[in-house]
Amino acid sequence: MACGRVLVADPGIAGDREGGTSSEVDGSVGAGNEATGGGVGGAGAGGTTGNGSGTGGLFGSTGASDGGAGTNAGGMDAGSTSGGAPDGTGGSAGAPAELDCATARPSSSSLDLKYQVDVDDLPLISEIHGDLVLSEGVNRLHRLGCLRHVTGTITIRYTRNLPTLEGLERLESIAAALTIQNNDTLASMTGLQGLKTVDGALNIRSNLRLADLDGLERLTTVRSGIQIENNPVLASLAGLRNLTGTGAVALRSNPALRNLQGLEGVSQLANLLVRGNAALESLEGLSALETVYQDLTIGSNAVLTSIDGLSALRAIDQNLMISNNPELTSLDGLSSLERIHYGLEITTNPKLPTCEAEELRERTGVPQASVINNDDSATCP
Template identity: 30%
Template sequence: MNILILAFLLLLISCGALRAQCPEGDVILNLQVQVNYFEFNWPDCDSIHGDLFIGLDDGTSNIHNLLALGNISYIQGTLHIGKNNLLETLHGFDNLNTVGEDLIVLQNETLQNFSGINNLRKIGNTLYLINNSSLENLEGLNNLSYIGKDLVVLENQVLINLDGLEQLDTIKNRASIMDNPLLSSIQALSDLDYLYELEFSGNDNITSLTGLEQAFIDNSIFIDENMGLTSLDGLGSLEDFSGSLLLVYNPIIQDYSVLSDLDSLYYLHLSGCDSLTDLQVLENLIFVEDWLSINSNPGLISLAGMSNLKHVGSLAIAGNNLLTNLVGLPEFKKIDNKLSILGNGLQSLEGLDSLVEVGGDFTVWFEDNLVNMNGLGSLSSVGQKLWLLENNQMEDLSGLEQLTAVGSILEIDFNDSLLNLVGLESLDSIGRWLWIRNNPSLSSLNGLESLQYVGEMLSIESNASLTDINALNHSITPLYHDIAISENELLSDCSVQAVCETLQTPGAYVSISNNNEGCENKPQVIQACLTNTSPGLEILPECVLSPNPVISLFKIQLDTNHEAVFRLRYPNGSLLIERIFIRDHQFDFAFLTPGVYFVEIQVDGQLIMKKIMKI
């Protein structure tokens, strides 16, 4: 019996010893003494079943060697080595082969390489190498073959190359190599066979991307502001690449020949490519699903080279100062989404002659050499917004003679030389708003004679030379749309049919102010409409309902002394209240349950209907 008890006690002691071989959870080592005592406290520990933190956030750690950690082969969580200003090597991690989550090496001022961590083979998530001011290369990571998420190499001031990563063949997500000013080679990545994304930015000393020849890049390539980069050699073949490619301000690249492999992309953005004079390098490109953006290329004089392109989702041509026309664009009949033409040196829109439809927004902005819209002779519809903004030499809109419909908004703003709207003679409908504002030379709205429909609002504001809006002397439906005419200092006659009919329409909002005498305010226009229009035209009395939304007291003000009938209806039309009143009246709606109601005011044979909200 005693022997059995003794055996049981020995078993318990043995189990306790096994459990105590390694600490539970995270391990935090701020000082050298804590590193030293780790070996004393857990002499047989080979695994950390949590995160391991080495260093102090304020940079005052005195850790200078990690030899006491020599048994550790596995870290389940993150290994964080940060702000250790005395740590020169990683000797002590000689047996470490796996980090389950991230390896973060951050702001270690004297660390020159990764000597001492030579057996590391796998990092489960991300390798972060950030702002290590003495780090010259990555020697010591020579056996690392797998990174489960990202490689981030950022702001290492004296990093010259990535030597040490020669065995790395897999980065499951992104490689971000950014702002390493002395980096001159990434040749060490030559065994890499897969990347989801590449971000290469602000590495001013590198001249090529040699080292990436074998890597298949799956989703996106972003190469940005590498001031010494002269060639894209090293990207290898892009024949199978179909993701997003962004080349942004790499000013001395001379060789773009690798782009000739491209045939299908999701997104293409070429910006700050100073040596590009045309787009012959895109001669094999057939399809761009989303945006094709050609932006701020100071040497670009022609778009020639894209004759095989059959489809773009959206197209942006912007900031190309030497580009005088759009000749070279494919003969698109439709652009599915947006077309943006901004701040080029264009003298015409020639090159868009076959375009019939823009499915989304169409913008022409800051094109100071355009005098009209010639080159758009086939365009018949814009699905969303048509913006014509700050084109300072544009005199009229000739070239848009086939345009019949704008699906949402037509905005014509800040065009200093615009005299009239000639070119819009076929425009029949605008889905929501027509805004004509801040065009100081505009004298008439000639060109709008065929406009039949404006869905929500017509706004004519701050056109200093405008004297004539007779192009609107016809009906525009629906009659309940809103109208705003203001700050047109020479405009004295607003009594055109479109305005007069809206003034007599229940539910329409009309604002007229600060124009010339005769159109200075709404009463003047009402009087002119009554005088100038045919018998039978009646203008509804002004009706003010307030407040809306209403809590309790609700006021009605009419500018007539005639008897009026007030009715309040539920949304389904059933009658709730009916009262007779004259001119002004106040009702108490405190008893109403919150929700939407409809007010009717019947006066002088006319019916005014408005929606109110009870809260």
């Protein structure tokens, strides 16, 4: 019997079908939508609006682009450069000055900082009541070294020469989303060692040199969900190893990622999407996952041979979709799965025995199933 229409509901990142556009998670929980189309982002606190256009959506920039000299001002970073470039790149950076955080005060409005001089001209800030955007010519963050909390979103995007996030070590919580995307030189999350809670979503996308997530070791909660996408050299999620709670996880098109180690503390998710990760060999790292409240999607992972990392999974409350995994040979990793509430779709896995998929269908009592284009000639014990 063919699988009927597959629906996705709140919360978090919606699982999408093969070929569908991705759901952008820029703020709080996005609205539920059919799994065949693009996702709808929620509105972030402090005025930043979610985007429903999928992976191409960006935040609008509203800040003025002040030019002028990048000179040091009034006890700011000792390494501030001098010269006429608006991004303050005309000189060499030295060691940052110590900050007297006892004098830091809250900012009552959002900050959109496009050039290094914009950062260097800031007073010391303990909290931002609104959003923080860092972009383009920003290359060091030490002047933000007293910041502990942001009531809206933090977006770090399109920076050309920001290799680390050093300077944000005192940051403990973000009340909406943290988005880090399209940064040319960012290599790790070093600088976020104090971050414990993100009440919105964590979006990490299209960072050319990001190799790992080291620096996020104290992060325990990301309430809306995590989307990690199109990071060409990202090989490890181990920096997330203390994460215990999140709404959903989407891992898409990270060609250097080999396993999912770092997610061992996560026992339940709204949605889990693992798609298009060309070097992914196993789902190791999901050993604690027991329940998926909506959809579990595993698709187009070129060298994935098994799903053994899901050995603790007992229930999927909506749909399980496994498709276009050319080297997948076994479903043994789902041996503990007892229930799929709505739909099962196992298609176009040429080395996967059809009889294993049929056995899973019978065991879970799923009401709607589509099992096609797998290995019909293989036998099962």
